[in-house]
Amino acid sequence: MSRRDAAALVRTARVRQGLTWAAIAQALDAPLVRTTAALLGQHPMSAEQAETACALLGLEDAVAEALQQQPARSIDPELLQDPTIYRFSEALAVYGPALKELIHEEFGDGIMSAINFKVDIARRAHPDGDRVVVTFDGKFLDYRW
Structure with missing residues (x-):
């Protein structure tokens, strides 16, 4: 299967x-x-x-x-048709370059791990409607040339 x-x-x-x-x-x-x-x-x-x-x-x-099988990860174009997943990709398209620059400025030349990584989701009450809070918590991996 x-x-x-x-x-x-x-x-x-x-x-x-x-x-x-x-x-x-x-x-x-x-x-x-x-x-x-x-x-x-x-x-x-x-x-x-x-x-x-x-x-x-x-x-x-x-x-x-x-x-129990190890997955082969790829981005399925069908996923981008889902409104929630599309909004995440849109947020990364808009803010990804800025986040990259800020990570490099704060930590140096490297990346955030998606292996040594935690992600969490929470609801935060707000007068204009509840907020979705998504937290990415990844280890910084410096490039070693």
Whole structure:
């Protein structure tokens, strides 16, 4: 079974079981965003995590096996048709060059790791409507020439 097919089954089973992503992450004792990404095929899961998730969701062993495979990451052009994902890409298109310059100014010549990395999402109340707060927390990796 492909990771994409496994992800589709996970999405359907989550809704069918009436579970939130947070409830699944809690059952796995794992970070919310990383767990959700793993269940959507973007990170490998340990055998124990995959088996626990599939038991919770009522999914077969083939799904657990797919969730343990190392993903081949690429940007699927279909993703950019989703309004939320498009807004993230738009934000990076607008602010990415500025963030790069500011990282270089503050840290020197290097990049932010997306491997030694944490991401979190939160809601912040605001009088004009609630705010979405996304935090990227990546280790700075200096270029070593």
